Amino acid sequence: MRGGQPPASPPTSGGKPPQAPTETTLDTDTRNRMRIERFHIIDSTLREGEQFALAHFTPEQKLQIAQALDDFGVDYMELTSPLASPQSAADLRLMASRPRSFRLLTHVRCNHDDAQLAIDTGVDGVDVLFATSSALRTVSHGYSIDEIIEIGASVVRRITDAGLEARFSSEDSFRSDPDDLLRIYRAIDKARPARVGLADTVGVATPRQVYELVSMVRRNVECDIEFHAHNDTGCAIANALAALEAGASHIDVTVLGIGERNGIVPLGGMIARLLTLQPELVERYDLEMLPQIDAMVAEILGIEVPFNTPVTAANAFHHKAGMHTKAVLADPHAYEVMDPGRFGLERQILAGHRLVGRHAIRDRAALLGIAFDDDQLRAVTNEVKRRSDDGPLANDELDALLMHWAVTKEGVG
Amino acid sequence: MRGGQPPASPPTSGGKPPQAPTETTLDTDTRNRMRIERFHIIDSTLREGEQFALAHFTPEQKLQIAQALDDFGVDYMELTSPLASPQSAADLRLMASRPRSFRLLTHVRCNHDDAQLAIDTGVDGVDVLFATSSALRTVSHGYSIDEIIEIGASVVRRITDAGLEARFSSEDSFRSDPDDLLRIYRAIDKARPARVGLADTVGVATPRQVYELVSMVRRNVECDIEFHAHNDTGCAIANALAALEAGASHIDVTVLGIGERNGIVPLGGMIARLLTLQPELVERYDLEMLPQIDAMVAEILGIEVPFNTPVTAANAFHHKAGMHTKAVLADPHAYEVMDPGRFGLERQILAGHRLVGRHAIRDRAALLGIAFDDDQLRAVTNEVKRRSDDGPLANDELDALLMHWAVTKEGVG
Numbered sequence: 001m002r003g004g005q006p007p008a009s010p011p012t013s014g015g016k017p018p019q020a021p022t023e024t025t026l027d028t029d030t031r032n033r034m035r036i037e038r039f040h041i042i043d044s045t046l047r048e049g050e051q052f053a054l055a056h057f058t059p060e061q062k063l064q065i066a067q068a069l070d071d072f073g074v075d076y077m078e079l080t081s082p083l084a085s086p087q088s089a090a091d092l093r094l095m096a097s098r099p100r101s102f103r104l105l106t107h108v109r110c111n112h113d114d115a116q117l118a119i120d121t122g123v124d125g126v127d128v129l130f131a132t133s134s135a136l137r138t139v140s141h142g143y144s145i146d147e148i149i150e151i152g153a154s155v156v157r158r159i160t161d162a163g164l165e166a167r168f169s170s171e172d173s174f175r176s177d178p179d180d181l182l183r184i185y186r187a188i189d190k191a192r193p194a195r196v197g198l199a200d201t202v203g204v205a206t207p208r209q210v211y212e213l214v215s216m217v218r219r220n221v222e223c224d225i226e227f228h229a230h231n232d233t234g235c236a237i238a239n240a241l242a243a244l245e246a247g248a249s250h251i252d253v254t255v256l257g258i259g260e261r262n263g264i265v266p267l268g269g270m271i272a273r274l275l276t277l278q279p280e281l282v283e284r285y286d287l288e289m290l291p292q293i294d295a296m297v298a299e300i301l302g303i304e305v306p307f308n309t310p311v312t313a314a315n316a317f318h319h320k321a322g323m324h325t326k327a328v329l330a331d332p333h334a335y336e337v338m339d340p341g342r343f344g345l346e347r348q349i350l351a352g353h354r355l356v357g358r359h360a361i362r363d364r365a366a367l368l369g370i371a372f373d374d375d376q377l378r379a380v381t382n383e384v385k386r387r388s389d390d391g392p393l394a395n396d397e398l399d400a401l402l403m404h405w406a407v408t409k410e411g412v413g
Numbered sequence: 414m415r416g417g418q419p420p421a422s423p424p425t426s427g428g429k430p431p432q433a434p435t436e437t438t439l440d441t442d443t444r445n446r447m448r449i450e451r452f453h454i455i456d457s458t459l460r461e462g463e464q465f466a467l468a469h470f471t472p473e474q475k476l477q478i479a480q481a482l483d484d485f486g487v488d489y490m491e492l493t494s495p496l497a498s499p500q501s502a503a504d505l506r507l508m509a510s511r512p513r514s515f516r517l518l519t520h521v522r523c524n525h526d527d528a529q530l531a532i533d534t535g536v537d538g539v540d541v542l543f544a545t546s547s548a549l550r551t552v553s554h555g556y557s558i559d560e561i562i563e564i565g566a567s568v569v570r571r572i573t574d575a576g577l578e579a580r581f582s583s584e585d586s587f588r589s590d591p592d593d594l595l596r597i598y599r600a601i602d603k604a605r606p607a608r609v610g611l612a613d614t615v616g617v618a619t620p621r622q623v624y625e626l627v628s629m630v631r632r633n634v635e636c637d638i639e640f641h642a643h644n645d646t647g648c649a650i651a652n653a654l655a656a657l658e659a660g661a662s663h664i665d666v667t668v669l670g671i672g673e674r675n676g677i678v679p680l681g682g683m684i685a686r687l688l689t690l691q692p693e694l695v696e697r698y699d700l701e702m703l704p705q706i707d708a709m710v711a712e713i714l715g716i717e718v719p720f721n722t723p724v725t726a727a728n729a730f731h732h733k734a735g736m737h738t739k740a741v742l743a744d745p746h747a748y749e750v751m752d753p754g755r756f757g758l759e760r761q762i763l764a765g766h767r768l769v770g771r772h773a774i775r776d777r778a779a780l781l782g783i784a785f786d787d788d789q790l791r792a793v794t795n796e797v798k799r800r801s802d803d804g805p806l807a808n809d810e811l812d813a814l815l816m817h818w819a820v821t822k823e824g825v826g
Contacts, residue, residue: 053728085767087802139743204750207620234682234723238651262729263721269647306719313675315466330552337617354498389500
């Protein structure tokens with residue numbers, strides 16, 4: 001079964017009732033924990049996600065994704081700018097005309113023409129962005145900090161005057177001069193946006209840097225703070241956590257984390273991160289929908305759900321090595337910080353491989369009505385190890401081996 | 414610093430000539446940066462990686478992976494316990510008998526029988542682990558803290574008395590009582606192990622918690638500190654960074670991050686994280702081998718290199734949205750914190766899609782010898798957007814469109 005599918009047979013411990021009360025929080029370390037006050041999801045699968053190299057969503061797929069995320073309970077969805085293409089504009093207007101529970105945003109450059117076109121589509125809010133780092137100011141637009149403030153504040157006023165939520169974001173915040181940033185945010189804050197956004201556009205920030213910068217902004221503005229993190233150096237989720245700890249309240253995510261280059265904060269990973277720390281922040285979402293949402297978007301894109309995806313990877317709740325399965329069979333909490341049942345999933349104990357331990361074999365045998373004594377168990381476990389040295393045994397092969405052993409060794413229980 | 418033998422691979426200043434300062438570091442924010450003193454790679458692809466649900470490495474594949482990682486320059490490789498299966502023991506002894514630059518480790522339970530079997534295989538070091546959290550102590554082994562100390566210290570002495578490096582690790586460190594941990598580590602340290610290991614076995618720690626716990630251990634032991642991080646909540650790389658900042662010097666990684674459940678710290682992601690912060694820590698490795706190493710292991714496993722993988726995802730250096738490509742064409746550093754050339758890779762500017770901007774179209778046209786004027790460029794860009802609203806254009810389709818436009822609109826340069 002090299003490279004093949006996970007075992008098809010039912011999970012060995014499936015069907016057991018979930019442990020109560022939620023194993024996610026009981027024993028988890030509470031030291032060095034920063035309390036997070038608020039958490040809102042801005043799903044950008046249909047904006048940032050469209051910037052993923054392989055992404056092109058048809059109008060029908062956009063509606064399908066939006067419906068699923070609406071049912072899940074995301075607070076906001078951000079769609080591609082109406083200036084991107086004729087269909088992008090049509091899709092945005094269609095989405096704006098439909099009933100929905102999330103608030104609809106679009107994302108445009110920070111100028112009056114773009115903002116007015118966005119306002120006219122019927123969205124609930126407009127996200128504008130301005131490059132503020134010296135690197136991007138030079139190659140992107142050439143404006144001075146004073147000009148950024150003047151244009152930014154008046155565009156924000158145009159949006160709020162139209163009765164919509166405005167968000168002003170500094171692109172590439174973590175390579176911007178912090179004094180410039182503070183000057184910009186304090187000035188923009190006076191124009192009463194719903195949020196200012198900090199963006200690690202290039203995926204270079206560390207959690208420590210995020211915490212410091214967001215904390216500084218938090219002390220200097222009255223509006224909410226949104227955070228957007230790319231994953232180029234693998235820290236997107238941890239950076240989003242640091243932003244929340246420092247007082248940000250809105251996190252940009254996409255399904256699976258798709259976006260420019262190797263993407264941004266994934267919806268499922270963000271949920272997993274907060275569930276183990278402050279479950280009350282994410283309990284209002286329909287967590288059981290997460291696996292189907294990830295699978296749906298992966299299928300649309302023609303990719304696998306990556307094996308390293310928190311929660312929804314096929315193997316996220318698989319237990320393999322003997323020491324792990326021994327402990328998990330005694331108490332799932334031993335090696336699980338989240339109950340898979342919270343996501344409508346079941347753990348699997350993998351037994352047909354050479355890393356197997358006696359407890360996993362005993363458990364598998366019990367499903368077949370076989371009870372080996374200790375010596376038999378040791379012997380049959382060694383036999384499984386020896387046989388699977390040439391490759392994993394499928395569950396039916398393993399079961400046949402256990403049955404055979406039970407009969408020929410007179411070990412039937 | 415004590416901590417046993419120096420790693421077998423050359424020190425940071427050895428090997429390749431140091432690069433002139435690259436774009437990875439020039440403008441990157443230097444605020445809130447913690448200086449990391451040392452970084453050594455313990456690659457566990459052939460131990461932790463074997464615990465990935467889909468992994469079963471043949472002897473030939475193990476040698477192939479080890480050879481590639483030896484050429485890359487990993488400092489250590491850890492292989493599955495010889496107690497796991499007959500072939501596991503044979504593979505370990507074979508690896509121990511072969512010439513190599515990395516130091517060879519294996520990983521066994523902390524008892525004398527297992528340790529002696531490990532010593533007898535000819536490895537350079539033995540990693541022992543003991544569950545220290547109350548959750549795991551109960552369901553895993555049932556020993557008291559005093560018993561853990563007594564057994565642990567004597568096993569460490571057995572290993573060091575045999576002339577090998579010993580590492581003692583506390584499994585599930587972040588759900589262990591910190592007073593227990595300190596007591597254990599201080600006592601074990603007196604037995605002169607090369608390293609003590611902290612393990613976020615269940616993937617629940619935050620960077621802040623890691624920094625605090627590792628800092629505390631750093632103040633209380635003389636030996637080196639190793640860190641092992643699972644990725645259940647998406648923070649493995651950030652947690653490893655926090656450990657290094659707090660004084661750990663050895664990080665467990667696997668190729669692509671494969672391991673139990675959704676895995677651990679990926680080799681490539683760890684490299685990317687440090688390259689943007691302190692490139693001197695990773696310059697001694699053959700970074701250009703990273704794409705082929707990730708691709709090789711993915712192929713063996715029958716999986717894709719996940720799209721979200723730093724550096725080696727097919728799309729990690731793809732630029733798509735108009736604002737991004739405009740800036741990247743002017744200065745790649747605008748949206749890249751690492752030079753893809755450092756990894757033998759090239760950036761790609763995607764132009765045949767509806768998010769395209771004028772600059773990407775101008776660049777593509779220039780490749781065809783076409784120079785549009787500003788009005789033509791605007792018009793042809795809009796035409797590309799309109800056409801690709803139905804789906805992306807392949808490069809040959811895009812080129813045909815540009816050529817056709819250039820001829821019929823008399824825009825040939």
